[in-house]
Amino acid sequence: MDELPDVETLVSGLMSQSESARKYAVFRLQSLLGDPDFADAFMQGDGLLALRDAVMQTSGNTQAYALGSLDRLLELDMGWECVDIHVIEKAVSLAIDQQLVNIVRNALTLLVHVVSRPLSGSQKESSGLFGFRAVKPALDHHPDFLESLVLRLSASDHTLCANALQLINALLRDAIVNGGTHEWPRFIKRLQDLGVIGGVGLLMRGDATTDAGSPLAAAILEFQCLTMLLLKKWKEAAVHVEMHEHKKALKTIHLLSRPEPYNPPEPSEENPRKPARKHHPEKWRRLGFETESPAWEFEETGYLGMMDLVDFAKRNEDQYHKIILEQSVHPLRQRCPLARASLSVTLILYEHFDIEAMADEFEHAGRRNDLQRRVLEAQDEGTIDRLYRPLLLQWARLHTAALNTWLRIWKASGADMDDFYKVEEAIRIIVERIVGATTRRTEVAKVEDELRTVTLEEARRWQIEGLDEVYEDAWGHHLGQVREQLHLESLQFMKEQRIRRLLQGSWFSTSAAGNAGWRFVRLNPNRRWLHYGQYPSHGANTPALDELTEKIDLNFVTSVDSNVSPPEKPAPLTNGSNGSTETLTAKQRKSQPTTKVTIIGHHPPSKTYKLTPVQSEPVETPLLELYPQASWVASEWLDGLLMLLDQQPITKDTTRLVEMMEDWGVRLRMLNLRWEDVDWQAMEERAKGGAEAGNRKVPTREGLDDDYWYALPET
Incomplete structure (x- = not known):
């Protein structure tokens, strides 16, 4: 393994006339200058001037390494004395015209350091080498620099994209924070006109943002944050018509x-003076x-x-x-x-x-x-x-x-x-x-x-859904109690409605094929017997109860089974003019039923039907089969019979109606809630994790009454 060269050897290499010696020196410097102690020794060994000459006079990889070495020094806030207008001019020209990616990367990084250099107030007054104004003279000589910078955002090299975006971010930040009232809006508009928004947008939607280790991901996020900062600054800028x-x-x-x-009105006897207004009064x-x-x-x-x-x-x-x-x-x-x-x-x-x-x-x-x-x-x-x-x-x-x-x-x-x-x-x-x-x-x-x-209807539906969230946050456990109560009330209401449909009666086919005859079924008003009669055709009138010759004692019914298919249409709440006997068309009557409701139980003891000694309990058997002409009719009869037997409804139609009534019941109850009805102290304690909370002052309702109206949204 090679020994690390000392500062004197590297400085000599930088000053050498040999291209290979210079290249080797700046190559080793890139890594060594990351050490603050070595960088300090390099500065004391008068290496800064030699490094500057390498930046200005070399080319190719040697120049790329020289720029990288200078970047390492600037990261340590050292070597600023060699960064003058000529070095900045060189970096700008290289960023525009150079094809070697390594050179462009390091040139852009140098400009990022210059624009974002952290200086104190006194330093800012004594030095022009910071912020946008440090690079402005070079940009004046290269008016196409910003355009080339934006084009770099579409480069295939992610590091080059990151360096270009970091420089854009540095220029934006300095323009927002240190720019004049008139300068920064013009500069930002120029960047937008050059397509910086579209360029960053493509990067943001691409795969580069998912690589957390890439400097591009942080640069994209910084641009987004700077956009927010810019919007905030524009919002805080007061409008003055004098400007x-x-x-x-x-x-x-x-x-x-x-x-x-x-054209203002002409003078008249009532208004002899000519109007001073020169523009429309509105x-x-x-x-x-x-x-x-x-x-x-x-x-x-x-x-x-x-x-x-x-x-x-x-x-x-x-x-x-x-x-x-x-x-x-x-x-x-x-x-x-x-x-x-x-x-x-x-x-x-x-x-x-x-x-x-x-x-x-x-x-x-x-x-x-x-x-x-x-x-x-x-x-x-x-x-x-x-x-x-x-x-x-x-x-x-x-x-x-x-x-x-x-x-x-x-x-x-x-x-x-x-x-x-x-x-x-x-x-x-x-x-x-x-x-x-x-x-x-x-x-x-x-x-x-x-x-x-x-549509407006969608907006209204979303608004209602939003109210649910607000109420849930505000009243929490209160809503739970209200919903539980309303659920029981809604079930009771639906039970009564479904049973009323059974009391009115309905026509059913006597077979799945729908061609063997008809049967009319009706619940006795005492709700203990289910009467039915056989007919060769669908009658136009509703048979009277005493015309139905057969009946089933509901005390001996044990369960109701069905293959009810999904609802064809919402089930009506009441029979009225849209009941099953009045809305069935001839075509519907001839169509094959898709559902079957089976009433299961055991026969009551009689002279013709007695339990044998072997039988300890009655045997369950189908007592009656119904073939409804529509699934919503099946839903009415299936759930009606189940609820008549004190069992829970199972069809989608009934469940939907129960949920709808429960939902609207909650909304209407909310209209009756007053501020003082809510246990604010308990709510605050829950919000603070059980910590003690002071009593909230309850607003007075003096002078108010309960005279209000509430418009239900369209459904």
């Missing part, structure tokens, strides 16, 4: 609506703002809300103009306020992606090592797919799709201004269901299609 950018944005919103020229309200001073309406969304509205108007100029025209013909209270809806969608998306919390967490602890740890933890837990949110990068397209959904829901529901917050809640639920159900590989086009086709 050029904000004034220009408002003007864009106005002009893209294609307003008609406004210039901003016609766009969906609440007042003619729209700036304050961006208070919650900040500049982010303005950007989203401008982006919607620009991307959909014809549609934007058409919407404004369509709304203008409606009465004022029935118009969908487009601007307010846009701002609301911005907040819904902001809350859905939990931007505030995620951005704060990253801002305080979002360094590369922390991100790598998060990737490793997610991989261990099997939650790697939930760590990445590629749809977050498609913010503008999501906003446009959700806003279009808002407009559809507003129209479909016939909403007016009083319903604004109801529609807002429906859109919040839709976004939560559709966007929240996506995976890392879900394409934004699929989400747009689902948002385009979601």
Whole structure:
């Protein structure tokens, strides 16, 4: 094994005129400079100047090793004195033009160190070699650098992709944190125009993110976190109409609506003075703002809300103009306020992606090592797919799709201004269901299609399901007791309904073939006897009870068996005009039955039927076979007979109806619950793991009554 060369030997090799000696020296330096003690000795041995010359003057692998050695020093926060504008210029030019991957990797890493160099306040004032402004002169000489940087994101070498993305992240972070009010939005827009969103999105949906050991996985996650930080910064930027950018944005919103020229009324005897107003008195309200001073309406969304509205108007100029025209013909209270809806969608998306919390967490602890740890933890837990949110990068397209959904829901529901917050809640639920159900590989086009086709009925159903979760969280064990009670009540109700159907009677075929005749079966009002009679054909009228010559004593019925198939249609709650005897068509009567209900028991003792001495107990035997013409009729008779025998119902129809009544019963009971009905102290103790909790102050109901109404959603 070769002995490690000393500092003097390596410095001599760097200064040698021999290419092989230089190459060997920088090759060994790459690994040795990872040791802080050796790096300190190298600096004291005047090796830094020789290393700089190797970076500037060599080529090929020698230059790649020289750049790698300098990168090792910069990682230890050493050697900064040799990183001047010329070295930065060299690194930028190599990153653009060089074909050797090793050189490009190390050149990009050097630029990452420069842009993200941690400096104190005094150092920042005395040195320009940090952040975006350190590389800006070189970028001015190479205007195609950012474009080449974005193109590197599609390279087949993952390490090269990672280095390129790390530099983009460093530039973004510095632009967000240290950039001027006007500089960083322009720089970020330029990156977006070059396709950085699409490039990172492809990486995020690819297999590279699943390799927790790859630096690319952490770089992708950092870009996602920086996007959240950027959205947060835009939201916190207040809108001021005096600022050029904000004034220009408002003007864009106005002009893209294609307003008609406004001619103020001429002076008259009543108003002899010429009006001072030069624009339409509803210039901003016609766009969906609440007042003619729209700036304050961006208070919650900040500049982010303005950007989203401008982006919607620009991307959909014809549609934007058409919407404004369509709304203008409606009465004022029935118009969908487009601007307010846009701002609301911005907040819904902001809350859905939990931007505030995620951005704060990253801002305080979002360094590369922390991100790598998060990737490793997610991989261990099997939650790697939930760590990445590629749809977050498609913010503008999501906003446009959700806003279009808002407009559809507003129209479909016939909403007016009083319903604004109801529609807002429906859109919040839709976004939560559709966007929240996506995976890392879900394409934004699929989400747009689902948002385009979601119906008001689906939104209402999701809303009801959401109420269940809220109630369950709020009332927990109370709901359990209510459900248990309502389940028993619903069963009792269904028992009575099913037995009433038996009391009305039904027609049945006497054979599976359906061609041997008919039988009418009916329960005696005393509920002790089942009467039936044989008929050659299906009668138009219901036979009277005394016409049914045969009967079964239910005291001797032990069980009921059946092969009931899945329901053909929901079973009616009452017979009424849609009973089995009134809805059977001629075609249905001729169709073969698909179900059979068998009443099983033993014959009562009689002169013709007596137990033999060998028989200690009566033998069970089929007493009557029924062939219903539809499965829902079979469900009524099968469950009706079972419940008459104090047994549990077994068919899907009956179970579904019991569950439906139980569910609506819970909802209606919730309307009667008052704040003081809930044991808040017990709930708080459970939430705190049994710890003591103080009594919550109960709001007064003074001046309130129980006069309310509740609209059931359509089903």
